[in-house]
Amino acid sequence: MQELQNTTNDIVSAIKQFTRSIDSSNDYRGDMSSLIQVTSNLKLINLDYWERLIRSELDTNLHFATRSKWQLWFKPNVKLTWLGIVNGDGYKREKSLLALSGGAPNAFFFALVVRRLNDWVPQVRKAAIKILPSLLRSTKPEYVAEVLCMLLLNWHSWGKIEEADNQIFLDMIATEEMALLLKSHLISSTSGPMPSLLSQIGRADILDNYLDEVASDAVQPYVRSKAYRSLFESRMTWVKGREWQWIDKAYGKRKLIPIIAERKIDVQPPFLELLNRAAADRSPIVRQVSAEFLIRNIEKLGIQSRIFAEKFAADKSANVVEQGKFVLRKLDEKALDNNINN
Structure with a gap:
């Protein structure tokens, strides 16, 4: 909890530095270096929270900066770029996405772009799909891999993204x-x-x-x-x-x-080779899979079935032993039937 609060304070401070740096000398873009540094250390979890925090702090600090520094009669066109993709206004999110150039500065900001694939505004989703190919080419692969490893886990819960867009993105990577x-x-x-x-x-x-x-x-x-x-x-x-x-x-x-x-x-791979490797795995979880597919293929394996079954019946895992004994019973029943019929 304390770590979350410390990171929250760091992000709030970085956004204040960003808004104070906005002036005509840098075309009203602001200096994001502090925010990039803070977010580079973030685990890619609680992204909803971080988006809301950035949006809220930006709105607050830009409001005060406008009143104190630029005066009410002069409101320059502040270029939020990467920060604009979490704006509360869908039109501004779309515009910010389409204005992006170069690679994402870290995995966090790349994650914010990918999350726009599930945005509640259709035009924003389309903008994300449009910008992603060039963004992928320019962003460090390790950033992309980090984002994929976190966000792909939750894709089945993304209710707004179209299945076609899912596939388009997968094709891109x-x-x-x-x-x-x-x-x-x-x-x-x-x-x-x-x-x-x-x-x-x-x-x-x-x-x-x-x-x-x-x-x-x-x-x-x-x-x-x-x-x-x-x-x-x-x-x-x-x-x-x-x-x-x-x-x-x-x-x-x-x-x-x-x-x-x-x-x-x-x-x-050759079925018998695969079965043998899985049967020799150090974990009973994997050996159970091997035993399961032995059961499914008793008829095909002939004499090999008994060899594997005896090995499983002597396993250290009770579950694997049970599967091995099941195969042995089936083989014995089949042998008995054959003897009776002959």
């Missing part, structure tokens, strides 16, 4: 450089909802060729599990949104259920 940065983040992150991130990135084929590497090397077992499952099924799935479903109409009970979307992937 589908570069080899971005793929390597995202892959590195997914593999090395020790905490956070990385499996959900992998799902949302899976909307595009940017990481398809790296799924095998993610499955083998990701630190988090649930990430490895998700990657293995995607490879086994030859598809990526993600939460597209949520919708209400009736539980009991008589009592007016209903609940929100996720809407699952999917996309086929062409990457398909």
